[in-house]
Amino acid sequence: MSxxxxxxxxxxxxxxxxxxxxxxxxxxxxxxxxxxPLIGEFAPDTALRLAKNKxxxxxxxxxNSIIIGADQVAxxxxxxxxxxxxxxxxxxxxxxxxxxxxxxxxxxCVLHSDFDHCQTHIDLTCVTMRTLTYQQIEHYLDKEPDAIxxxxxxxxxxxxxxxxxxxxxxxxxxxxxxxxxxxxxFLNNEGIDII
Numbered sequence: 001m002s003x004x005x006x007x008x009x010x011x012x013x014x015x016x017x018x019x020x021x022x023x024x025x026x027x028x029x030x031x032x033x034x035x036x037p038l039i040g041e042f043a044p045d046t047a048l049r050l051a052k053n054k055x056x057x058x059x060x061x062x063x064n065s066i067i068i069g070a071d072q073v074a075x076x077x078x079x080x081x082x083x084x085x086x087x088x089x090x091x092x093x094x095x096x097x098x099x100x101x102x103x104x105x106x107x108x109c110v111l112h113s114d115f116d117h118c119q120t121h122i123d124l125t126c127v128t129m130r131t132l133t134y135q136q137i138e139h140y141l142d143k144e145p146d147a148i149x150x151x152x153x154x155x156x157x158x159x160x161x162x163x164x165x166x167x168x169x170x171x172x173x174x175x176x177x178x179x180x181x182x183x184x185x186f187l188n189n190e191g192i193d194i195i
Contacts, residue, residue, distance in 0.1 A: 004112065006192070007062055009054040009069045010177075014157060018178040019068070022194050024187075031069065032057040035082070043075040044122045047107035052120065055111040062113050066190050069109040070178050074152035076102050081152040087141055090153035094140070094163070098132035102152060106174040110186040119189060121182040123174035127154065128166040136163075 006026040008019050016028050031054035037046045048071075055069030074081040076097060084090040104125040111118045140159055141147060147155040154160050156167075157176050173180035184194050 005065045007065050007067045009058050009067055012177055015177045018176055029058055037080050043073045043080050044105040047071045047073040047105040048122055051107035051109040055109040059113045065113045067111045067113055072104055072106045072151045072177055074102050074104050076100060084148050084153045090141055090148050091137055093153050094132055094137045097129045101126055101128045104175055106179050108179050108182055112190055119186040121179060123171055123179040125169040125175045127164055129163055130165045
């Protein structure tokens, strides 16, 4: 059997950049996935369900492939924060996050399409935000308009780092969208050596 192809079930430029850093060839393909949280669903369950749905949505059309699905959900005071998708929603989210601690659940699914072998992981990152003024929030969103496509509008890989006071995580990559430490382990389990 030929070596499996690697597919990232995502159009996220940040996730593509993260996977590029591992130096392995892959394709990034848009998954088909309704990202609406289910009523009463816990944040880590939402993140994992969506990561799996993204991977499985590409399974039928991509034989002999390792498909990587990922999703992230932010949780503030027991309420899930999705992607704001508009500047106005982002302003409200960020104002509510000021001086608060937010939990980011970054879920990973690595699926071998031929064998239906699925490995999953959820990484928890706790982020404490600085005191944010309305002017700072507006300036941030002017400089980082793509933040509206990030969970909680927190684009930490860019200017969003200035919003953050502290990050607690086992894998600093997870906050960006892909828990790389676990991804390397899962790829190794599928016979794909990174180094």
